[in-house]
Amino acid sequence: MADPLSEDDILEAIARHIGRPGQGPQLRRTGADISRLPMLDLRIVRCMEIRTTRQETRPGTYDTSGLPVYEGDLQDHPVEPPKDPAVSRTVQLVLRGSVRTLPCGCDDGRQPCSRCRAKGKLRCDIGPVCPACKGEEPCTWCDGTGERRRKRATAGSAREKPPAGRTTCVKCRKPRTACPECLGRGTKKCPQCDDTGFRVCPVCEGERSTEHTPCGGTGLVTLWTGGSVRQAPERTSLKRPEQAPPLRVRQQTGRAGAWERDILTSAGDPLPDGLDPAHAEAVEPVLAVRQGEVARRVDIARLQLAAVTIPDDPDHVFYVFPGHDGPQVLPVWSRRRSLRVAAVVAGVVVLVLLVVALV
Template identity: 70%
Template sequence: MAESLSQDEVLEAVARHIGRPGQGPRLRRTGADITRLPMLDLRVVRSVETRTTRAETRPGRYDISGLPTFEGKLRDHPVEPPRNPARSGRLELVLSGSARTVDCGCDEGRQPCARCRARGTLDCDIGPSCPVCKGVEPCTWCDGTGERRKDRATSGPAGEKGPSGRTTCLKCRRARTACPQCRGRGTEQCRRCEDTGFRVCPVCAGERSTKHAPCDGTGLITRWTAGSVGHAPERSTTRLPDPAPPLRVRQQAGRTGAWQRATLTRAGEPLPDALDPAHVKAVASALESRPGEVARQVDIGWLPLVSVAMTDDPDHVFYVFPGSGGLEVLPVWSRRRSLRAAAVVAAVVVLLLLVAALV
């Protein structure tokens, strides 16, 4: 197809587009700069394979009879490549003869409770401060310790009448010395342990042991050597020329251009004969085999594209490419005209700012 875009055909297509049919040769004489910019759209999807082995364990008698097996080294086991390289997949296998069920080594499926350290109980925090004495003077005799205070003089022998409203202390048993609310404790009674100082462990419920997690309480473990063969797609894209033509040209060529396309599915498969010579090296480099590649799909699209800049029309560049009905011509502004338009816009903006400042 590239050979079909001769200079004469390109110039005649431009001449027809500007309303001067038959004057293609005249455009050449007046000065026409023709640049070939063949377009390439190369998309590659490779399926890359990875193989790993690992030790696996499951609690109890675990059934792995439904998994396929492999012998010897996993790298030597034949696995069919995926039919669609764009799809991910994983095959799980078992090394032949590696599966066995063994005793866990625990105490018949139980293990000491880690929360209470096999005591069955937990220390309980004391309750909140007494709302009456605030824990400051729960007992005038022992201060809630159960023993006589040594830093103050006592109010008299046991049984002697003490301060009004006081009651017998639960700690030292002294009459009429304790706060009537907490009775010498200095705190409210703990509702969880009723002031015993310990409570039942919520993890083991006082049993001092819990189910052994690795064997799920069965006392047995199934072990085997597992193998995994994974397939993951890796995608790459190459688009030429570089730098790319203007966006408008790329969009129009993508919609109406008569692209030639080919699909390759094997490494080393010959490239299409019609591929533009300017692209052969780039395509060959992009299609080199990658480590672990087991399958591929290569979609190649190419389209001849020519730009024409004419001396007698410096404001436009004409892009020519084959379409479904013949050669299509798409004019775009030249760099010179784009810069001039940008300068005009900038001048208008400056003028508007000056007017706004004066108003």
């Protein structure tokens, strides 16, 4: 562990930064105020485990020899956690002695077709409308019904000369009454059923039955009690101080800070030496073992940070932290200066609005 920066180190670093090297003690005498703000970035990855059992079913004779076997209660069976607790995985197991292959109970691997209700065929839709008569007057005698249409003219008018170009109707057999394209049907010949009114069921292809899905057409099913061990990461983080420093400070300390880092891999590992007492108090409850936890990795990063104000420069707060090449200093506007700048900006905005209103 690196030694924390002393107050003398902090003040001398500020003196060098403002161009007054060697005058760190002078800053102390003029009333420099040092506030310690130790930073902590703690990240925990826990491997959490959930175990469940269920009845498994597979069609036919299913080989379970490739799955690990457990005996008794699944909760008592040892399963190694992954080497990296951030890795997710699921281990499937088989209860010893639970595997059975039984008859399915179907009709030799077949089941009645649900689409055609085991008939092998379906009713066919009416064919496309005749392009010549549009289906409106396929036969002047029966209108495509095969029977003399109602409200037909009197017998005398029926002997009138039929329309030219008509042919014998296939429905009522009346000569020179039907559309020559559809022969009185009103539709073109159906390409699916050849005008029989029925077509082959596309599901069973006329066989009236289909393969029984639960057994895959084998007539057998394999049953067993399966165990599942699900291991998945769960992440927790803790940052201090609770009132975070300004964004610029966080960014700069992340880039240039000489953070001390420790990794804990067991719930019994002690906390690092030199951890700030307030941080240790906040960390201990976060590190408590949780139900279902089987592995962990705790990354602890800490950095000594100090905020310094000096009477000679009331417009800045100087943040000092250890860097890779010695103490680093980052001046940030003080609250006083920020409020003053904000007031000036607000005054300019008001002035502009007044000018615009007058124009």
